[in-house]
Structures are given as C-alpha cells and as structure tokens.
Amino acid sequence: MPGNSQRRNARTTSKKGASGGSGGKGRDTLKGRGKTLPADERPWHKGYSGTEKLPSKTAWKQDKERKAAAAEGRAPKIGKPGSKDTTWGKGGTGKGAPVKRTASRTPVSRGPKVAPGRRSATPKDAPELLVGRNPVVEALRAHVPATAIYVALGIDIDERVSEAVRTAGDRGIPLLEVSRAELDRLTGGVLHQGIGIQVPPFAYEPFEDLLNAALEQPTAPLLVALDGVTDPRNLGAVIRSAAAFGAHGVFVPERRASGITATAWRTSAGAAARVPVSQVTNLTRSLKQAQQEGFTVVGLDADGETDLYNLEAAVGPLVIVVGSEGRGLSRLVGATCDLRVSIPMASTVESLNASVAAAVTLAEVARRRAE
Template sequence: MSRDQKKNIKEKTQNDDKDFVFGLHSVKEVLKGDRDVNKLFLQSDLKDRNAQELKQLARKHKTLISEVPKSKLDTMTNGGNHQGVVAAVAAYQYAGIDDLFARAEEADEDPFILILDGLEDPHNLGSLLRTADAIGCHGVIIPERRQVGLTQTVAKTSTGAIEHVPVARVVNISQTIDKLKQRGVWVFGTDMSGQSLFTMDASLPLAVVIGNEGKGISPGVKKHLDGVLTIPMTGHVQSLNASVAGALVMYEVFRKRQGH
C-alpha cells in the first residue's frame, strides 16, 4: 500500500469520527450556539469580513482555527458548497418530548409541534426546520426508521435553524401521538380531504403531521389523528411539496396565534 493510500485511509477514518457543518450561515449559527465545536477550518485565501467575523466567534468559543487550501475543504464536504468554511462539531443531539413542552412553557405559549411521518428528502427537512424556527414552532418530532435524520445536508438547507429548533426522534409515531393527546395536545394531519386549514382553531395545544413526499401520512398514523386539515387550492395540480405544505400550515398557525 502506497503512502498516499495510507494517508487517504487515515483521513477517511478521522473524518468518519467527526460531524462537519459547512457554509457561512450554518457555521456562524454553530459558533453562536452551545454545541461543542472542535475545530474551524477556513480557506487560506479567505480574507473578507466574513472570515474575520468567524475567527472572532471561534476565539470567543475557544475553538481551534486552521487555515487550509480549498482542496482540503472540498474533500471534507464531498464537493459541497462550503463557501470556504467548515466546522468540525460534536454530533447533533436529539431532544426529548419533554424538551418540546418545556420550550413552550418557557415562551408562555400553548405547544405547537410539527410531526414528520417518513420524510425522505433532507432538503425538505432542512426547509421545514428553517420555517419552524421562523414562526416559533416549539419542536419537531421524527421517527427513527424510514425518515431522514439530522444530516449535514439538512443543516446546510436549514441555514442554521437546526441549532435552534429541538428535534425529538421516536420509535413509534402513532404511540407518540397518543402520548401527546394524553397531555392535552390536539393532533391533526394534512390530506386532500378534510377541514379547511383556514377554519382551524390554532389556539389549542396543537401538533400537525406532515406525511411522506409521495405516499402522504401512513394509514396507521391516520387512525390516531383528531382530524385532517386540507390546504385549499384552485389550480390543476392538487398537491404541494412537503416542505411547502408544512410551511403554509405553520404560518397559518402563526398568523392565527398572532391575531391577524
């Protein structure tokens, strides 16, 4: 085995033990948050204001800074759009259901929780986290199996929102819905036929289920819902992307709770 092959194996093994966050917005949010950041990698020819801000945040965070060539960052991110900055961080920590309720209690608000039933596209999850952060959703629940988790693609798409929205991962969505209902939460799903989204009572302690991109909400989960919400549409295509549908539902809850 050549020296270069050994070096590549060593670097791959080291990288497998780390989680990388990349892109200006995502790295800034990590450095502003509480998660452990092991090292900040900056492209060696990056000398603009963003680079100086990142260095200041890293020093405040007591994070090591390493200036490396662009080729190194390309390798670390598998050719991703890193914008000249990568952070090696501790793995994302999932929250517990109690954390979501605590977040609502701290805000002195009735809980509003987003439940995702089998989303497969990390870009959809990242977009939903971004919207959830924007409207003050108290957290997101996802299943452990047949569902995309908190990957770096999700982090990148969320543009840092992943650092602010707690995500709980559970074994069984149906059982979790029953537990939420026992705690006074009303749980609705989105579907083609149901109550209009515009007539819903958003003042209730509320959870909304968004289904899989192609199959929608699974039949087993549907049986546990308190009701179904439909997004009114007049066009020829009577379906929406999962992240778009979720965003519309979340903003309708936000609008109603704001009294608009």
C-alpha cells in the same frame, strides 16, 4: 512392530514428553483480578457516581484522550458517564486558539463521507463533514458549532475561503491543512472545492421533556411532527418556519427520516439552536402520548376533509403532522390523527413541498391565535 513403524524417522514413543516450564516468569498470570467492583465505583460504567478517586490507569487514559483531542482539534471522548460528548443543539462552539497543522505532522481524524444534502452511512453519533465553499461559509454564518475546518494544500484562495478561515480563527475553531487526496478520502470523493468543516452530532431533546416544556408555555402549546421527511433541507426549513411562527418544538422518527445534519442546521439559519428537536422511536406512539396530554393531532393531507381556513382547533393545544415528500402521511400515522387538513390551492397545482405546506399551516395557525 504394528503399522508402518518401520519407515524412516517414525516416532517410537506413544506420548509427548513434558514441556518445559516458565521458571516462575508466568506466575503473575495465574493470580486473580480481585473482587468485582459495584457499578457506582466503576468509572467506565454509566452508573458511576463520580465521587470516587479514579484508578491511576483510568486517569492516565483520560488524560491521554484529552491531549489527543486537543492535538486533533476535536472534543474529547470523555465526560460525564452516560452522557453524549456534544454541544451541538445547545448553541456551543469550539474553544481554544486556532491551530494550523499539516497532515505530515498531525494525524487527521477520519471523518465520515458526507456531502451537502446527502445522508451519511456512518453511525448517527459520528461527526459529520460539510464541504463546499458556499455551504461552509453559509454554515459558519449560521453559527453551526464546527469543531474543525479542513483546507486543502495549494487551493486557489478566494473571498469565500478567506471569510471561512477568518471566521474560524475568530471563533477558535482549529484549522487543519490536509492534502487534496486526504480530503478526497474524508469526503468519499465528493466535490469539496478544497474546504470543509466538521460538526459534532446533534444533541436531541427527550420527547417527554419536549412535551412538558410545551405544556408549561404561557400560550397554547404548538408542536410539529414530521412523518418520513428524508430531505435534511426540508427538515431545516420546517424548523425555521416553526421558530418564525411560535412553535414550541419539532419531533421526527429515528428511522427512515432525516435527522439534524449540518445541511439541516444550515437550512434552518440557526433556528435549530432555538427550537428544541426530539427524535422518537415510534411516531404513532408519540402522537398518542400527545393526545393523552390534551393535544389535537392534525395531519396535512391533500384529500383532507377539513379546510385549513376552517380549522377551529388551531387555537388550542395542537400537533401539526407533515407527511413525506412523496407518499405523504403513512397509514398508521394518518389513522392516528384527529383531523386531516387540506390546504386550498388552485387546481393547476397538485401538491406543495413538505416544508412549504408546513409554513403555510403554521402561518394560518399563528394568524388565528393572534385574533
């Protein structure tokens, strides 16, 4: 015989024999799934009209998600198709009676690793965890719409912890008792002082709606744009100044800039609930769109050719652009501005903080309009 077929245990047949059948047990797997439903009849599709009866399997999954969300003290991940599941930015707060749970009985939802004043590395639509006794108390005082409060087991109770727990109970925010190790994992090892609150992602206003709402105001429209401001505390302070001096909205770029985090909300002292905030894909394009609607775009620049106290355009439709903390206005944004405005200062001071510069400019615009 050819080859090494004389060796022990050699195969003597060239083909494998027929495999055994399933006896009809796998017959259902060969059936088709039927026709493909149109988009308006698929409950999981953004084009779903919402009028058709839900399939039993989909209804069961949604009911299961609602029960799981209630047990974990969070908002359910279902709702109107195509919309974000959030009430933050619209003044919403958690509902329901406070529930006290332990980590051994109820699995704790995995929150992002975020500390006060730091950017999150998690997706932008994920919940955020604000930690620390003072930050938590201040955030609750500012009515940040928390969805849960985490308290480590065995911590020393002081007046700040007592106030936070009492405020959460009064507002129906679920109370979750977790181990110190679990809270360390949720915060990424950041000093948390045994307490933290979870907040939902912020609901931004579409830029077109922000622009139209400003144009419909009885007074001259006033908007504030931030060009690359990365510190959420600066963003929160600008929003607070915008609310104080009558601005009709704030818009920021999506990339390389701070969004509305729990820190920004706390710094704004609740003003983010009253001033609409928009995130735009391209700041330069958005500024040009505002110019087409009749706005004068003014960029704050230490070397600007126009003095703030001589800004005649302050009484008309205006967009104030504030540059980043370090480099100021970017090249394209600076070239798009109709005017570059400088703030008169003593020669001993190089420049102002971004939020301070915005506050000074907004105050001067408000003074001119009052006259």
